[in-house]
Amino acid sequence: MEDKAGPTIAEQVAMNPFEKVIDSIDVKGSTGQGMMIIHTKVADLYSRLWCVFELFVALTRNVKVHAAASSAFTSEMERRIALFSKHMFDENTTLMAAGTKTAACTAKCSNESDEEMIIEKIKTGGGFDACDAAIQRFRERSLGEQAKLIMVFTKLNSKDGLLRVNHWELFLGHRA
Numbered sequence: 001m002e003d004k005a006g007p008t009i010a011e012q013v014a015m016n017p018f019e020k021v022i023d024s025i026d027v028k029g030s031t032g033q034g035m036m037i038i039h040t041k042v043a044d045l046y047s048r049l050w051c052v053f054e055l056f057v058a059l060t061r062n063v064k065v066h067a068a069a070s071s072a073f074t075s076e077m078e079r080r081i082a083l084f085s086k087h088m089f090d091e092n093t094t095l096m097a098a099g100t101k102t103a104a105c106t107a108k109c110s111n112e113s114d115e116e117m118i119i120e121k122i123k124t125g126g127g128f129d130a131c132d133a134a135i136q137r138f139r140e141r142s143l144g145e146q147a148k149l150i151m152v153f154t155k156l157n158s159k160d161g162l163l164r165v166n167h168w169e170l171f172l173g174h175r176a
Helices: 009-014 019-023 049-060 071-086 091-097 112-124 127-142 145-160 163-173
Strands: 035-037 065-069
Touching: 009 112, 019 049, 019 071, 035 049, 035 163, 049 065, 049 112, 049 127, 065 071, 112 127, 127 163
Parallel strands: 035 065
Antiparallel strands: none
């Protein structure tokens, strides 16, 4: 039963409200505040297609995007990066293990028509490869300093094998 209080969800979505908001001077303008995304261990925002799509649109429109993370999320990410780095896995595997590798095509919507619509928008906006690349660049820029250091040592370890795990553990203040 329709409540006659206003447009339906489908009609609202057809008005491209998110694009209008991120293109507004309050968000995108030279004095705009940008967009904030928040990482928690409770819910992975990259598993939600709306979140992935909105971030992709913001990044492709040069909106300033800021990231914040709960201490639990950051600790777990750093723990997983250190663990997989310690075992000398490559960067791609390490990022996947830490939950910081993007695979937008795995994100879902609870509403099937929303999912269809967003998939089509991503397709016409460059596709999932472009979406993943933009979000991955953002995620790598947003990693914490300790995680970045661990990743540097991982790259060095995987390229020439000269560094040993205990060297980076000592450098970062971990016990070998």
